[in-house]
Amino acid sequence: MGPRVIVQDAPFDAASLLDGFGAGAGAVVTFSGLVRADDGLVALEIEHYPGMTEAALSDHARNAVERFALTDALVVHRFGRIEVGAAIMMVATAAPHRRAAFEAADFLMDWLKSRAPFWKREIGAEGPRGWVAAKDADEAALTRW
Numbered sequence: 001m002g003p004r005v006i007v008q009d010a011p012f013d014a015a016s017l018l019d020g021f022g023a024g025a026g027a028v029v030t031f032s033g034l035v036r037a038d039d040g041l042v043a044l045e046i047e048h049y050p051g052m053t054e055a056a057l058s059d060h061a062r063n064a065v066e067r068f069a070l071t072d073a074l075v076v077h078r079f080g081r082i083e084v085g086a087a088i089m090m091v092a093t094a095a096p097h098r099r100a101a102f103e104a105a106d107f108l109m110d111w112l113k114s115r116a117p118f119w120k121r122e123i124g125a126e127g128p129r130g131w132v133a134a135k136d137a138d139e140a141a142l143t144r145w
Helices: 014-018 052-068 098-114 136-144
Strands: 004-008 027-034 041-048 072-078 080-083 087-095 118-124 127-131
Touching: 004 052, 014 027, 014 072, 014 087, 027 098, 052 072, 052 087, 052 098, 072 098, 087 098, 098 136
Parallel strands: 004 072
Antiparallel strands: 027 087, 041 080, 041 118, 072 087, 118 127
């Protein structure tokens, strides 16, 4: 069985998803990304292409499993309208040793921030503001891998 990828519009329960995750591994690392309240932001609206998005995330998660010798990996990403403070996504990695689990989680996050096929639009109190452009810092982070 390979890594698990979940793309959904509903909020997720991290504790439930992690129940039994990484059983037998020496290390489990998790990271959750939340909508920040930057510049009067009230929500993000995230779009994706069903099927294509899941395939791309699955390919990248399999790459992480192979590259870092993970025993398990999980990627969860939401779409739709997501309010400030709510979780957008989560990655979890399990490995025999902590360094591999940390590096794999970082590797997954760098790719998700810059290459995952999601499109984000900021929503302020005044309404939609526009689509979020890729950030140079997120692109530069990929050069580490």
